[in-house]
Amino acid sequence: MQEISFLFWIGIFFGGYLIIFLFADIFIDNLKILCIIYGVSPFIIGSMVLGIDPEESIASIIASINGLPYIAVGNVIGNSIIALTLCFSLPALFYEIKFKKVSKFYFVIIFSCLFFILFSFLITSGLLIFGSACLLAYLLYLIRNIRYISKEKEIDFNVENELLEYEEEGEIKEITKKSKLKMVFLILISLIFIIIGGELLIYSTTELIKMTGISESIFGFIIIALTTNVEELTLVLKSIKKHTVEIGLGGMIxxxxxxxxxxxxISGIIALNITFDWNLIWNWIILLLIISYFYTISWKKSLTRRDGVFLFIIFIIFLIFNILLPVNVGLLYGFF
Incomplete structure (x- = not known):
């Protein structure tokens, strides 16, 4: 009976991924054409639409409500590490990813919040104080994007070529007059199905974890983070293959x-406080290294195979740290 149940949840897991894989094409194709029609930056649209991650938030918020701040914060850090390593290292091993320079504004927000997260580990009621500061940072990010959404109208070179093709074939007028609502509808429907696919992945993974008895630490830093990044990895790969890297990159930023x-x-405001743990610090340092590396990559405006290898090595180090570190720290405390 347990074997049948295990196979059932395996089937749900792969079914969820298949939904994401199929609807990612529809989502990116239609979003790309709308960006052409309205002259809106694909990067901004990607960051505003694909950047919303409800299942990630739900996982951490529920953990905070249940008095598990370690899992809540670990999920945020682990998810971000995997998003920036696995989701870019694998595509970079097969493609040279070229993109436009990313505005410093986004890195200012990211680095500021990263240090807010560090400070929240170190002082009493740190999660409450710096969690509130992070919410304020999102408000600034939102205002900036809304303000510039109509100003940043540079179109990717490949997209620009497609626009000319549409105009030559007389298709662009037909799209703008007759198909806008249909494209918006397809974008919304495909996004809903992508989210549903993500939820199926998380739910099936949770059930499989219960059956296999994986530890809470690995669950927080690795399992949830890996599962919630499957759809992002798929969308990044699709955006690269369709020559709309800015959509995938914007979504990841x-x-x-x-x-x-x-x-x-939100998780910090609910949890209020967290007990200091070296495992949090080690993972925070890994995340700082990765984001600093991406900041240097943003200047050269390309991601090469060498970058992909480096990011994948960091991903492996992250896995080793979170599987072996709890044991090593315990031995260290025992020695002293």
Whole structure:
């Protein structure tokens, strides 16, 4: 009976991924054309639409409500590490990813919130204080994006070529007059199905974890984080193959900001405080290294195979730390 149940949840897991895989094409294709029609930056749209990560927030908020701040914060940090390593390292091993320079504004928000998260570990009621600061940072991010959404109208070179093709074939007029509502409808429907697919992945993974008895620490830092990044990895791969890298990159930058502000902010206000733990610090240092590396990458405006190898090595180190570190720390305390 247990074997049948295990196979059932395995089927649900792969079914969820299949839904994401199929609807990601519809979502990116229609969003790309709308960006062409309205002259809106694909990066901004990606950050505002794909950057919203409700399942990630729900996982951390529920953990905080249940008195598990370690899982709540661990999920934020672990999810961000996996999003920036696995989701970009695998595509970079097969493609050279070229993109436009990312505005310093986004890195100012990310680095500020990253240090807010660190300070929340170190002082009493730190989660409450710095969680509130992170929510304020999201408000600034939102205002900035809304303000510039109509100003940043540079179109990716490949997209610009497609626009010319549409105009030559007489299709662009037909799209703008007859199909806008249909495209918006398809974008919303595909986004809903992508979210449903993500929820199926998380729910099935949770059930599989219960059956296998995986530890709470690994569950918080690795399992939830891996599961909630499956859809992001798929969307990044799809955006690269369709020559709309800015949509995938914007979505990932938006997701990191969402993690650091909305998810951490709300979870922190609910949890109020967290007990200091070296495992949090080690993972925070790994995340700082990754974000600093991405800041340097943003200047050269490309992600090469060498970058992909480096990010994948960091991902492996992250896994090793979170599987072996709790044991090593326990041995260290025993020695002293």
């Amino acid at each position: 938006g997701k990191i900001i969402w993690n650091f502000t909305i998810t951490f902010g």
